[in-house]
Structures are given as structure tokens and as C-alpha cells.
Amino acid sequence: MGFLELRDFGVDLLTDEGSSRLVAQVDLSLERGELLCIVGESGSGKTLTSLSLARLLEYTSATVPVGHAALDGEDLLGLDQTAMNRIRGSEIGVVFQESMEALNPSCRIEDQLVEAARRMDREAARAKALRLMEEVGIPDPAGTLRKYPHQLSGGMQQRVMIAMALINDPSLLIADEPTTALDVTVQAEILRIIRNEQATRDMACIFITHDIGVAAYMADRIAVMYSGRVVEAAPAQELLENPRHPYTRRLLECMPKVGRTGVSRFETIPGRVPNPSLEIIGCRFQDRCAFATDVCRTETPQLLPVSAQHEAACWNQEAVAAAGFAEDAGAEPGRSEDTAGRAVIARAEDVSKSYRSRASLRRSHVTRALDGVSLEIREGEFLGLVGESGSGKTTLGRILAGIETADAGTVSVQGHEHSRRRAAVRELRRNVQVVFQNPHGTLDPRLTIRESVSEPMIHLGGLSKRQAHARAAELMSQVGLPEEYLDHVPDALSGGQKQRVSIARAISISPALLIADEPTSALDVSVQGQIMNVLLDLREQTSVSYLFITHNLNLVLNVADRVAVMHGGRIVEVGTPEEIIGSPRTEYTRRLLAANVETSI
Amino acid sequence: MTEMTTAAAGAGASVPTAGPAAAAARARRPGQLVRFVVRDPSTAFWSAVFAAMVLLSLLGPFVLPSHSAMEPADRLLGPSGEHWFGTDEYGRDILARTVYAGRVSLGIGLLVTLIAVVCGVLLGAIAAWWKPTSAVVLRLMDGILAFPPIVLAMALLVTLQNGIISVVVGLGIVFTPYIARVVYARVLALKEEGYVTAATASGVSPVRNILVHILPNCAPAIFIQAIFVYANALIADASLSFLGLGVQPPTPTWGNMIGEARYFLSVAPTFILFPGIAIIASVLALNLAGDGLRALIDPRARAVSSLQYIRRRAARRRRGGRDAASGAAEAVSGASAR
DSSP states (O other), rough: OOOOOEEEEEEEETTTEEEEEEEEEEEEETTTOOOOEHHHHHHHHHHHHHHTTTOOGGTTEEEEHHHHHHHEEESSSSOHHHHHHHHHHTEEEEOOOHHHHOOOTTTHHHHHHHHHHSSHHHHHHHHHHHHHHHHOOSSSHHHHHHHHHSSSSSSHHHHHHHHHHHTTTSSSSEEEEETSOOOHHHHHHHHHHHHHHHHHOOEEEEEEEEEHHHHHHSSEEEEEETTTTTEEEEHHHHHHOOOOSSHHHHHHHSSOOOOOOOBBBBBOOOOOOTTTTTTOSOOTGGGSSOOOOOHHHSOOOOOEEEESSSSEEEHHHHHHHHSOOOOTTOOOOTTOOOOOSOEEEEEEEEEEEEEEEEEESSSSEEEEEEEEEEEETTTTOOEEEEOOTSSSHHHHHHTTTTTTTTSSEEEETTEEEESSSSHHHHHHHHHEEEOSSSTTTOOOTTTHHHHHHHHHHTTTTTOOOHHHHHHHHHHHHHOOOOOOGGSOOGSSSOOHHHHHHHHHHHHHOOOSSSESSSSTTTHHHHHHHHHHHHHHHHHHHOEEEEEEEEOOOHHHHOOEEEEEEEEEEEEEEEEEEEHHOOOOOOOHHHHHHHHHHTTOO | HHHHHHHHHSSSSSSSOOOOHHHHHHSSSSSHHHHHHOOOHHHHHHHHHHHHHHHHHHHHHHSOOOOOOOOOTTTOOOOOOSSSSOTTTTTHHHHHHHHHHHHHHHHHHHHHHHHHHHHHHHHHHHHHSSHHHHHHHHHHHHHHHOOOOOHHHHHHHHHHHHHHHHHHHHHHHHHHHHHHHHHHHHHHHHTTHHHHHHHHHHHHHHHHHIIEEEEEHHHHHHHHHHHHEEEEHHHHHHHHHHHHSSSSSSOOOHHHHHHHGGGGTTTTTTTHHHHHHHHHHHHHHHHHHHHHHHHOOOGGGGGHHHHHHHHHHHHHHHHHSSSOOOOOOHHHHHHOOO
């Protein structure tokens, strides 16, 4: 019997029509001092599983946990919420993904920590809060206790969350994607803190993540979830080196690898995750699996032991184990193209931009988003612009696209300087198109895909409505979508598909420069590869240049011809991926690289 | 939970139309009407009440006796077989007058709402899109809002001439800010939406951007706000008529009928009852239907109706009986529809 024991655990969603099972057949056990990572893409049920076992979801959604879940021998599902509250207070600590939402904006940090403390008086709680703040690495703990959440950075908020989860010395810590919203250098610190606390306190810990690289860094054991089921569970090392489920293997193959450059195609998983509530005959991964055989379509595989610690739910695990890992095409060092001699198509010179915000009635606060930035983009080049949040990378992209104007400095595309004149703006828009970060907001929910894709062709390309609508079909095949999607509304499409549509819209007028602002950061890693492949294929077919804005250094080093690193409103380093990897010139780049290596496989 | 629903959208080959806007559209399709009534009977009921009042006032005058025929011998009668609601001080049929007054009052309310919506959308959208204009427009709206609606309407009516057109124009101006503020806030938010920026990058002009991408996406919010403006306009119009401003006798409105009836309270106490009921019923129906529709259109603002809650509890109990985890079912409290 493990310390935490889940047997045939599941989660039901109650609707007016009846109930449907979103998570089923979860068998996991966890010892004290063990860190289990639950890895899965969106919709896999990983958050649902771990928050349901703490019985937290029942407050906000109509879900009911079923099966058996026991913590230290105590049946968690049989308790009422009052008894559960006692257990949550003393035995289970939770760190949520969005620290800003989990902290009350109108209370001081101190009050929130003290409020969370059980079985101790105010003074003891305050002393303990102070000690914990030190433990999680907050500089000036006493001063921070008196602050409000919004006065802290995301990383500091997350540390406060961790301190709050630890204040009652829980024996089980549940961390729900605690670093997803954070920058990679901050993420590395937070991960270290959680790992440390877990080890020194001998806690059991469930760490939820979509990033198998993070799991590799953190986990003693990894459980992979897919469509509401656990498909594989094993000690971390074993799972990474010897995956027995095709989904695990594909996930590993989809990760952008460290130290590769010149990749021309990424590995992806075709298709979509089936809805967890759907009854499926056979294996849930069958439609997307290269190893699928007849038995996969008729019988549901159970989680069966591969070795003492290793379990996998696959009929063909022998075949999976025997096959070698697929490699991203073209992935060899030294393959990025030398673009030094090419014509410059877009240029920013000494560009500055500040934002003014009202801090109070009297004072206004000025943020320098860009501080004398110069950048050249050459013809047919894939230029990666890397930086953490607040580095000014998005602002630079928006200024180049003419969506915002610079305070100082000059910006020109194809020799034409940006100006407010109507003709100049039209010319600019014809030359520069943008793909935005959030795929769900980028398409008008009331227009069909055909209407959205046609918009630039009608307004900039000079095409008639009929011509534009006809060409839309052609564009759909270019981005790998079936033509019948043209008459759908965006709601019917997945995030990855929406992003393809916005790429189709952007390339419809054959711009010279395509600015892609974090086009994959809202997507799962298997879908990220699909979007990257669309962009890389277009690069082969046309002479379009890319300004690819991202926080994902690995990804951009894999594919870019040149990479520019931004930090604090300045470009601190520009070079080929090989130069950046081989001999980073600034301390900041070195830190970024180090943080990336740590959380990758 | 959101990630689950996203995944759900992708499972089948069919086209699921999710989203708040579609929810409203769904409810309006006849096939879904039954479902709407079952899911939210209160909203359906109050919508039906209002629809009935509109139909009655439109068609009633064709069936009922004349609302203006006087019969001095039959003054101030109580309800009877011949005059269901009784007669007024000139011996006119109160039923006919109440129904005909509905035409006038509801019509004025509708016109006021239309004026407020047109002006409000225009001003709100302009102020939100072209920042420099916002100071002027918003202060103007604040200025109007600073007065109690009735007082401002009275002032306007005294300046303008008494009559239906003055009432409509006056109240239209008074209620414009209520729409303009909603539109301003929505447009300001939608302006930052990806698809609006994307449209700008696609070379779409500002005016077209507002017309095609922004206004249709705030239409539900405007529609709901318009319902509440309608209800307020009915009250305002009734109050003005009651005070003897606005529409003048012999044209009946619910307000001026009450205004006349109060002199005869002791002689004919039922006289005042019927126009009063008409006002209460229509204003209540509009407000409650508006509340329900708002929840339907904006799921975030939705509170679980008591009926839904009871049904969910029952579903949980049934489950609880079957499952080992029966205790869990009882403890759940306040689970929302999300």
C-alpha cells in the first residue's frame, strides 16, 4: 500500500443530460518522499485527476470523483467536505498554475499566509510564514509579507504560493503546472525550490506538467495521461529511455531537442485527442498510432506491468520498444543558411518606445519597452527573436508591422519608411503580415473561415470577393487543412487549426515579411510541430522572410537562420544558432541557454 | 474544464457551434425553443408575457369596442359582463382604453429605445475607437446621467412642445447614455481582440472594422441593455403622462389613465387597477426576461437557477446510490453550471 493510493479512480462530469466519465481507470500509488509527474497535453485530464482527488473541483464544477483514493490509509472519497477541509488544511498543500488568480489581490501576503495556517496561533503562524518566505528564496521576507500580490513579480507570487502550500507541513503537495506562466529562467528557480522542499520534507508530491522536459528534470516517476486515461507509468529514467507506449514515444520525439540547428521538419502527432468522455472501442490512441493493429481497434488495452516498476497500456509494446526513435529531418549542426550577403527587406534603426501608465492620481509610470533597438531582416531569412516576457520583443514586432508607432527611430520595409500616409500604410500592410499568439482570439467568431481568409485579399490584394473566396481553397491546402473547413466558423476548429487559418490569411497576399508573434506558445507540443512544419514548408516554396518572435529558445535555435536575443528593451546578441549555442557573448544568453538545457531531454 | 470542452469540440466531424453568441441564436431557432423553455422556464414565461402584451395591444383594438365612444349615462361603472374592466368618468370602456393605451405606451417605449440605441451605439463606438473624442462624449454622457431621468425629461419637455414626438425625442436623449456606456466598454475591450488587430493588419478600414468585426460581436450586450432601457422608458413615459406632461388626453396612455383615475379612487376604485397592472406586468416581464437572456448570452454571468440546482442535486443522489463514493455526492454544495 502506497502513501497515496488511487485504485480505479475516475472523474465524472454531471450534465443535465446525465453523466459522462472524463477520467477513468487511474491506478497510481505514491510513497512519501516521491515526486510523481503527471504529463499530458491539454484535455488529457491531468489537472482533473489531481484536483479531484483533493476534492477541490466539486466547488467550481459539477464533477464527482469515483473509485478509490486513499491518503495514508484514509479514504478520501468517503469523507464529507468538512472532514476533507481538515485534511486539505493539514495533509494536502496545493500550488496552482495562476498565482495571480490564486492570491487575493486585496489582502497583504502576510494575512493570506496566516489565514492558511491551521492549529497555531497568530504569532506562531507569522513566525512560520517568515521562515517559509526565507526558505523559498524571497529576498527581504519581512518586507514582502507586508506587500500586496500585485506588487510582486510572477516568480515571487509563485514562491508565495509555495510557502502558503507548505505552511501546515503537508505530507502531500499537489503542484498544478506551477511554472507554465513563468519565464524559463524563473521556471528553473521555482522547479529547484519545489524539488528541494519535497526532498527535505520527505513529502509526496504530484507535479502536473505538459512539458516532458520539465518532468524529466523533476520526477522520480512519470505517469503519462492521454484522453483521460493513464497510458504509461514508470520511473523517470526508464520512461524516457525505454518508452513502451507509442504516445509517450511520440511526445518525446516531438520535443525540440537541445543543440540541433537547421531542422527542416519536426516530428508531430497527426490527428486530435479524442474527447475523454467519448466511449471508444479499443485503444484511445489507435487513430494516431503508427503501431496500431487489429486488436487495438477491438479491445481496450489495460495498464500491464512491463517490468517491476514500469507499466504501459499498449498491445504492441514489444514493437514500440524495438523501433528506433524518429529524428527531426535535417537536424544536423551547421545547417542553418548563411544569409549575410542577402538584400535587407526590413530594417529598424535606433527604435525606442515607452508606455505611460497611471500609477496613481498624481504619478504616472513610464515603461521603456524598447530602448534604441536596431535590427535587419534579410530576404528569405528565418530570423528568430527570443526574449522573456517584458523584453520588448512583441512591441518590436508590432512596430515593424505598423500596428504601433515608434516614439523615436526609423523603421522601413522594402525601402519604404513607415509613415501615417494612407498609401504608405497600405503598402506596408501589403508587404508585412502578422500571425498572432492567441489562436482563439485571432479569428472573428462570427465570420466563416472563408470570409476571414479572404479579408486581406479583398482589402489589400485588389481581388473581388469571388476571386478571393476561390483562392481561399488553394490556401487551405497550402496550410494542410481540408477545404470543407472554409464554411465553418472558428468555434468548430481546434487551436492548431485556427493557427493554420491565420497563417493562410497572412500568406494570402504573398507578403515579403511574415511576423509570427509566439504562434505556437498556446499550443501543445505535438501541434507546435505541425505549425512549425507549415511555416518551414512555406519557406521552401516562397521567398518569404520570417520574424519569429518566441520565448522558446530551443525551438528557434532548431530552425532559425539567425537569432536575436532581447532583454530589457535591448537586443543583447545577434548571431547564427551555432554562434549562440557555441559561444554566447553575453551573460544573459548564457543564463537562458543553461535554463533551457536543464529542462529538456 | 475549459480544456476539456476544447477537446470535445474536436471529437466529431460535425460542426459544433459553441460560444455565447451561438447560444442565443440556438435559443431562437424553433427546434430548440422547446429545449429553451424546459431549461429556463422563468425566462420563457416572462418573454411570453411580454409578447402577449404586445400582441394584445396590436390586435385588441380591432376586436374591442371603440376606446373613445362616450356613454355619459354609464359613468364610472365597476366591472361587468358588458364592460369587463368597467367604465371611466366619461363612460368609456376601460378595457378598450387600457389595450389601446398599450399601443401608445409600448410604441413610445420602442421608439425611445430605438433612438437611444442608434445614438448610443454611434457615440459609444466613436468615443471608444477614436480616443481624443472620448473625453467630450463621455463627459456629455455623464452630464445627462447626472440628472434623474424624469427630471431631465420634464425639463426637456417644457422646452420642447408637449406631444408624442417631444416625449420620444426627450426620453431618447435621456436614455442614450445607458446604451453608450455599454457600447463604449465593449468596443474598448473588443478593440484589443486579436481578430480586430488582424483585420487592421489585413487592410480593413476603421469604419468597416467597427461595422463588420466589432458591432456584431457586441450586439448581444446591446440587445440586453436595450431591453432594460425599454423597461425604464415605459416607467418614465408613464410618470410623465401621470404628471400631465407628454401625451395629452383624450389619447390614452397607461400613465395618464392612472392620472385621471386617481381623482375617482373613492367612487370607482377598480378604475386605477387595470392600467396599473398593465404597467407592472410589462415592466416586470421585460426586466425578468432581460435578466434571463443575459445569463443565456453571457454564461459567465449565469447563476444556477434554483430549478437547475435541484435537478443536479437529484442527479447526484441517484449516482450516489450506485457508487461507492456516495458520501461525496451529499457534500457537494453550490456547484455552478460552469
